[in-house]
Every structure is written in C-alpha cells, then in structure tokens.
Amino acid sequence: MDYLDSLNEPQREAVTYTEGPLMIIAGAGSGKTRVLTYRIAYLMQLGVEPFHILALTFTNKAAREMRQRIEKVVGNEARNLWMGTFHSVFSKILRIEAEKLGYTSNFTIYDTDDSKSLIKQILKELNLDDKIYKPSVVLNRISGAKNRLISWQAYLNNPIFYAEDAAEMKPEMGRIYKTYCERCFQANAMDFDDLLFNTNVLFRDHIDVLHKYQHKFRYVLIDEFQDTNLSQYLITKKLAAVNQNICVVGDDAQSIYAFRGADIQNILNFAKDYPDLKTVKLEQNYRSTKTIVHVANKVIENNKDQLKKLVWTDNEQGTHIVVLKAATDNDEGQQVAYSLFEEKMQNHYHNKDFAILYRTNYQSRAFEEALRRQGIKYKVYGGLSFYQRKEIKDLLAYLRFVINPKDEEAFRRIINLPKRGIGDTTVQKIVIAAHENNLSLWEVVSEASKYLGKGRSISPIEDFALMIKEFQIVVEKKDAFEATSHIAKGSGLLRELFEDKTVEGRARYENVQELLNAVKEFVDNPEKEDKSLIAFLQEVALITTADENESKDGDDDYVSLMTIHSAKGLEFKVVYIVGLEEDLFPSQMMLSSRADLEEERRLFYVAITRAEKKLFISYALQRYRFGNLRMCEPSRFIDEIDVQYLTTKNNRFSTLKGEDTLTNFGKPLVRKADDFSPSKPSIKTYPLQNQKNPQREHTPSANFVASNPAKLREGMKVEHQKFGFGRVLKIDNQGTDKRATILFDNAGEKTLLLSFAKLMII
Numbered sequence: 086m087d088y089l090d091s092l093n094e095p096q097r098e099a100v101t102y103t104e105g106p107l108m109i110i111a112g113a114g115s116g117k118t119r120v121l122t123y124r125i126a127y128l129m130q131l132g133v134e135p136f137h138i139l140a141l142t143f144t145n146k147a148a149r150e151m152r153q154r155i156e157k158v159v160g161n162e163a164r165n166l167w168m169g170t171f172h173s174v175f176s177k178i179l180r181i182e183a184e185k186l187g188y189t190s191n192f193t194i195y196d197t198d199d200s201k202s203l204i205k206q207i208l209k210e211l212n213l214d215d216k217i218y219k220p221s222v223v224l225n226r227i228s229g230a231k232n233r234l235i236s237w238q239a240y241l242n243n244p245i246f247y248a249e250d251a252a253e254m255k256p257e258m259g260r261i262y263k264t265y266c267e268r269c270f271q272a273n274a275m276d277f278d279d280l281l282f283n284t285n286v287l288f289r290d291h292i293d294v295l296h297k298y299q300h301k302f303r304y305v306l307i308d309e310f311q312d313t314n315l316s317q318y319l320i321t322k323k324l325a326a327v328n329q330n331i332c333v334v335g336d337d338a339q340s341i342y343a344f345r346g347a348d349i350q351n352i353l354n355f356a357k358d359y360p361d362l363k364t365v366k367l368e369q370n371y372r373s374t375k376t377i378v379h380v381a382n383k384v385i386e387n388n389k390d391q392l393k394k395l396v397w398t399d400n401e402q403g404t405h406i407v408v409l410k411a412a413t414d415n416d417e418g419q420q421v422a423y424s425l426f427e428e429k430m431q432n433h434y435h436n437k438d439f440a441i442l443y444r445t446n447y448q449s450r451a452f453e454e455a456l457r458r459q460g461i462k463y464k465v466y467g468g469l470s471f472y473q474r475k476e477i478k479d480l481l482a483y484l485r486f487v488i489n490p491k492d493e494e495a496f497r498r499i500i501n502l503p504k505r506g507i508g509d510t511t512v513q514k515i516v517i518a519a520h521e522n523n524l525s526l527w528e529v530v531s532e533a534s535k536y537l538g539k540g541r542s543i544s545p546i547e548d549f550a551l552m553i554k555e556f557q558i559v560v561e562k563k564d565a566f567e568a569t570s571h572i573a574k575g576s577g578l579l580r581e582l583f584e585d586k587t588v589e590g591r592a593r594y595e596n597v598q599e600l601l602n603a604v605k606e607f608v609d610n611p612e613k614e615d616k617s618l619i620a621f622l623q624e625v626a627l628i629t630t631a632d633e634n635e636s637k638d639g640d641d642d643y644v645s646l647m648t649i650h651s652a653k654g655l656e657f658k659v660v661y662i663v664g665l666e667e668d669l670f671p672s673q674m675m676l677s678s679r680a681d682l683e684e685e686r687r688l689f690y691v692a693i694t695r696a697e698k699k700l701f702i703s704y705a706l707q708r709y710r711f712g713n714l715r716m717c718e719p720s721r722f723i724d725e726i727d728v729q730y731l732t733t734k735n736n737r738f739s740t741l742k743g744e745d746t747l748t749n750f751g752k753p754l755v756r757k758a759d760d761f762s763p764s765k766p767s768i769k770t771y772p773l774q775n776q777k778n779p780q781r782e783h784t785p786s787a788n789f790v791a792s793n794p795a796k797l798r799e800g801m802k803v804e805h806q807k808f809g810f811g812r813v814l815k816i817d818n819q820g821t822d823k824r825a826t827i828l829f830d831n832a833g834e835k836t837l838l839l840s841f842a843k844l845m846i847i
C-alpha cells in the first residue's frame with residue numbers, strides 16, 4: 086500500500102476511515118478525487134468485492150480515469166466496480182428492473198431533441214401556442230419538477246404550481262406535463278430526468294428491489310457532491326440507509342449547476358441525515374502555484390454564501406496572472422494563440438498542457454481559427470457533437486425503432502426517410518387510427534390494411550413494416566455491428582448518402598462509416614460485458630459533453646477548448662480564461678440576483694483553479710454578439726483579482742484582418758494602461774465602420790470611462806461602478822501598472838488597477 090505514503094495526514098485518514106458516513110468538503114485541487122480513488126483501491130485491498138462498491142462521478146470520462154488508476158493498484162478486478170455518472174449507473178439498474186415499473190428493458194432514452202419534439206407535438210394536439218409555451222421553457226419546467234421529485238399528479242394537485250403557471254400566463258402547464266409523461270410511457274421511453282425520477286420510484290415502491298441494491302452496494306462514494314440534485318441525493322440516501330458506508334467529496338465553492346437543480350443544501354442536509362458523520366478537511370492544494378491559490382481565495386471571498394475554509398499550498402510562488410487586452414474577438418483569438426505558442430516554446434510544454442476556457446460554446450470559433458492558422462492542434466468539447474449530427478441521429482433512430490417499436494420520436498424521424506411516399510397526411514392517419522384503437526403507431530403500421538383500409542397509400546407502409554420486421558430478426562441473430570451495417574444498407578440511408586456527391590454528402594457518408602467503426606470497436610472491446618445493440622445505444626444516449634471527442638487515433642496531444650462547466654475536476658499547466666467581459670462573463674442572464682451572480686463567481690473560481698502553473702485572462706473591446714458589433718467592458722471579475730499578482734500585457738494588437746472593423750490598426754480603443762499617464766491624451770476612441778454611433782453602446786459606463794483619470798490625484802473623491810463613493814489614499818506609479826488605493830465609504834479600502842477600474846472623478 087505504497088500509495089498511502091503519497092498522501093498527507095488528513096487524506097490518509099479519509100482513505101482509511103472506511104466504515105460509516107464520511108464527508109470531505111475541501112477546496113479545489115486539495116486531492117478530493119485522489120482520495121476517492123485510493124479509498125476504492127484501499128477497500129479492495131481490504132477484501133471488499135468490487136461489485137459491492139458504487140462510485141458516482143460527474144462524467145463517464147472521470148469514471149474511466151479513476152478506474153484506470155485503481156487498476157494500476159489492484160489489477161483487472163477494477164473492471165467489476167460499479168462506476169459512472171448517476172445517469173449511466175441507474176439506467177443500467179432500470180434496464181434490469183424495467184418490468185417492475187411497467188416498462189420493458191428495451192426502453193429508449195430520449196435526448197433533449199426528442200423531448201422537445203414530443204412537446205411540440207403535444208402543443209399541436211392540445212391547440213396551444215408554442216410562442217407562449219416555448220418548448221425549451223416547458224421542458225425546463227418539467228425537468229425542474231422531476232428533479233425535485235414532483236410527479237405530474239402532485240403537480241396537478243398542488244394549487245401553488247397552478248398559481249405560478251397562471252401568473253406566467255401558462256395555465257396549461259400541468260396538463261402538458263401529464264400528457265408528456267403519458268406519451269413517454271406509451272413510447273416505452275425515459276428522458277434523462279426520468280432515469281433518476283424512476284429510480285426513486287423504483288426504490289420507493291419496491292422494497293425488495295431496494296433491499297437488493299442496499300446489500301449489493303455496501304460502499305457508496307460520490308465525487309463532486311456539491312452538484313447533486315435532490316433526486317440524486319435521495320437515491321444515494323436510500324441506498325446507503327442500511328450500511329451507512331457513504332463517502333461524499335465536494336466543494337461548495339465549486340457548485341455551478343444550480344440552474345439544473347443542483348442544491349447546495351445537500352451538503353448541509355448531509356450532516357443532519359447522518360448524525361455519526363465524520364468530516365475531514367483538506368486544506369493543502371497540490372495543483373497550483375501560490376499566486377493562483379491566493380487569487381482564487383480572494384475572488385471567492387466576495388461571495389457571501391460559502392462555507393469558510395482555508396486553502397494554502399507549498400508549491401512555488403509562480404508567475405503573475407497575465408491579462409491580455411484585445412481589440413476584437415478575432416484579435417483575442419490571435420493573441421491567445423500567439424501567447425500559447427510562446428509559452429509552449431519557452432517551457433517545452435505539450436499542446437495538452439493548455440486549456441482555453443470560455444463561458445459559452447459559441448466563443449470557440451475565434452480561437453479555433455487562430456490556432457489553426459498557428460498550426461496548433463486542438464479539440465473542441467461540446468457544441469454539436471458527433472452523435473447529434475443529422476445523419477447519425479437518423480441511423481440511430483432506425484436502431485432505436487427496431488429495438489423499441491413503441492418509440493414514437495424515432496418513428497416520426499424514419500417513417501419517410503429516405504423518402505418512400507409516406508407524407509404527413511398518411512402519418513396523421515396512422516396517428517388517428519392509433520388513438521382510436523388505443524394502439525401504438527407501430528401496431529397500426531404493422532397491420533396497416535386492417536387499420537387504414539386498402540388504398541394506394543398502403544403499400545409503402547406495408548413495405549416499411551416488412552423491412553422493420555426483417556431488421557428485428559437480424560438484430561436477434563447478429564451482433565451489434567453486423568446488425569447496424571445491415572440496417573444502414575437495408576434502410577437505404579447509406580445509399581442515399583453515397584449518391585450525394587457534394588462535399589457535405591461525402592462527409593455525411595463518412596460519418597455514418599465512422600458510426601459503424603464505433604459499433605465495431607464497441608463489439609471488439611474486451612471490457613464491455615454486454616455487447617448488445619441495446620447496450621451500445623444506451624451508452625451513446627448517455628455520452629456527456631465532457632465525454633465527447635475522445636481521441637480515437639491514440640494521439641492525445643491537443644489544446645482543450647471547452648466551457649468552464651465542462652472543465653470541472655480537470656487540471657492543465659496553463660489555462661486561458663477568455664471573454665472576461667461584462668454581460669458575457671458574468672453572463673447577462675445571471676445578473677438579476679445576488680445568488681445568480683455568486684454562481685457566476687463560483688464558475689470563475691472553478692476556472693481559475695484549473696491552472697497549475699500559469700493563468701491568463703483575456704477580453705476584447707468589441708465583439709460580434711447576436712449579429713451586431715458591440716463595445717465591451719472588462720468584467721467586474723478582473724477587478725476582483727488581487728492587483729499585486731496581476732500583469733497586463735501591453736501587447737501590440739495583432740494585425741487585424743479584413744473582417745475586423747477597426748480602422749486604426751495597431752491601436753487600442755480605450756483604457757490602455759498608458760492612457761492614464763499625464764504625458765498622453767487620456768481616452769482615445771476611433772471611428773468604427775459599420776456603426777453609426779458606437780459610443781451609444783457604451784453607456785451606462787461611458788461616464789466612468791470618459792472622465793479624465795490622468796488627473797487622478799491623492800485626496801480626490803471618486804465613484805466606482807461597484808464599490809460606490811470613496812477617496813483616493815495613494816497612487817502608485819511604479820511598476821508596469823498604475824494603481825490607486827482608495828478608501829470607499831461602504832466597501833472599505835481597495836487597491837485598484839487603473840487600467841480596469843471603472844472610476845469617475847467627482
């Protein structure tokens with residue numbers, strides 16, 4: 086057990102305290118995940134069978150990595166551990182127990198598109214306006230209810246929900262929720278939230294099943310506990326009720342999924358639910374430099390809602406946080422790419438040592454272009470994934486339908502694909518016949534002449550039914566790969582793509598081939614116990630953003646581009662947090678309440694704490710958003726970084742390409758640090774093409790910028806956008822960045838970097 090020597094005292098204590106409830110709430114990079122990993126290895130070495138251990142992680146990738154580490158200690162046995170995300174573990178259990186809930190084990194997992202399409206369908210049938218009942222909003226509401234374990238029956242019976250919906254002019258929400266659940270059930274389908282909701286129902290209504298799993302999972306471990314929702318919490322609470330061997334690790338400062346129902350209360354409830362709870366604190370950070378740890382601590386101090394904890398490190402002091410100021414979003418891309426290249430060369434780093442983190446997916450474009458030009462390999466996580474492409478979803482829909490012919494969403498997708506003369510009117514007829522006879526669409530289709538009468542439109546339906554029946558036989562007899570190839574060909578999908586000789590057509594054809602490769606790999610993988618097509622489809626349905634784009638060619642040396650949300654738990658030598666602008670990060674949508682702003686700040690904290698050696702932050706002065714060029718302001722979060730650890734790189738602005746709209750090449754627009762020195766004119770603005778009056782966009786902070794900070798002297802009264810009124814105590818002219826120490830009436834003493842501070846002299 087050499088690994089015990091590689092742990093500090095409290096870590097070792099957490100690993101070896103195996104019996105009874107244990108909670109580790111500790112700061113970023115303090116070894117929480119490491120403790121969990123070694124704890125599992127330790128349990129196994131004590132003789133606990135791997136199938137008695139259940140470990141829940143935030144992504145499937147995290148589970149895989151953990152398993153590999155454990156394998157190094159205990160060998161092949163690690164394969165038999167129950168490990169994965171809540172959704173993947175409990176969908177496996179639901180498949181085994183499906184009949185108990187009235188489903189069959191071949192149930193489909195609906196993705197968000199399926200759910201939305203079903204909601205649209207329901208709105209149409211109920212004659213409701215999809216502008217009032219926006220499908221995404223409806224879906225969120227349903228999802229929120231399910232994650233709080235509110236069934237449609239409870240929803241309809243609770244006048245509070247009715248009043249809320251009425252106030253939002255959506256009185257029919259309850260009815261939609263009910264219909265949605267009924268239709269999913271009829272289609273033998275569960276959406277993501279159902280996987281957790283139904284597990285709760287299963288454990289509530291079938292005590293024998295609960296007992297079985299309580300005895301099976303003698304040890305339950307949960308990583309990233311701060312991001313569990315009520316539904317997840319209750320599942321684990323039930324499972325651990327007998328043995329009480331539950332170990333949770335998390336960091337309240339990294340809770341970033343409240344919008345999906347994650348509830349920090351779970352941490353607080355945990356102590357109440359387990360009076361014998363042992364808590365272990367981990368305070369030493371092993372990941373980052375002193376500078377980064379200090380800056381992260383300072384930033385999170387601005388949040389009122391947090392459990393106070395100390396995080397410190399013995400690592401080197403490290404270099405300053407560097408701020409890159411860019412003229413435009415494209416310029417930001419270039420500056421980051423140049424800087425990244427420079428860092429890579431100077432320090433002999435690999436591409437995989439770098440991550441570029443942003444608030445929203447669409448920001449990746451500028452960085453992708455710049456990295457491509459620079460010849461640096463990168464991978465974008467998230468966005469439109471392979472499995473969301475149309476041609477892939479089409480083929481998957483065939484597979485789904487063959488396996489579960491009640492799957493209505495798959496049916497609608499493939500009934501006339503490739504075109505076989507079954508138009509909307511015919512589909513409508515099928516739907517009506519199904520409703521009238523209380524049958525599924527497939528039951529009508531498979532006996533078309535009985536339910537739809539004879540007619541010209543019948544024969545393509547009969548052909549379709551015959552084809553599906555034949556596919557069903559193939560799926561029974563052949564392995565997943567052979568069955569998928571057969572269906573790709575037999576359905577005519579592959580031929581249709583093959584005949585499309587355009588560039589896009591070729592790419593689509595190759596994508597389908599790639600899907601076939603994926604099935605082949607799945608079938609050939611010795612680690613997969615269940616090689617059925619159902620198992621493959623289940624795995625695909627549960628792929629999360631962070632699991633995508635796994636390198637297949639074995640070459641994993643690429644820069645990672647991802648949202649901060651997907652970067653949780655990861656670490657990189659050098660991190661660029663980009664787009665640090667007001668309304669972008671913090672996001673415009675998160676400024677309405679303190680709680681929302683605090684969630685954004687936690688997100689910033691997560692981003693900072695991904696960095697091991699060096700952290701860069703960048704922002705652009707203007708950027709295209711929603712099709713318009715907008716002036717941007719540096720984010721308030723930059724103000725929150727302790728200035729003594731901040732360096733602003735006065736980069737020459739990289740050469741602008743034609744598409745940029747600045748006319749003054751090589752010059753910044755506003756607020757370069759030098760602008761504040763007395764020898765230079767204070768604020769420069771330059772005319773923009775394409776925009777009549779860019780200044781208008783700049784309000785309300787225009788006043789703050791337009792004052793003349795060059796005149797800033799000690800003793801002056803100033804107003805700061807965030808801190809309010811104050812008096813300048815000291816101006817520090819030394820160093821690269823000019824800074825002022827100001828005593829604010831309400832916010833106390835602050836030292837601010839003048840190139841960022843939104844100050845107005847009054």
Ligand code: ATP
Pocket residue numbers: 091092093096112113114115116117118119120336339370371372653654655656694
């Ligand atoms: P996060 O909050 O970001 O999820 P974490 O608390 O889970 O972080 P880990 O990822 O487990 O932290 O650890 C951070 C880094 O520190 C890892 O590279 C890990 O290997 C290293 N580390 C943790 N504990 C020790 C130790 N005792 N000695 C050396 N390295 C350690």
Ligand code: MG
Pocket residue numbers: 117118119654
């Ligand atoms: Mg971790």
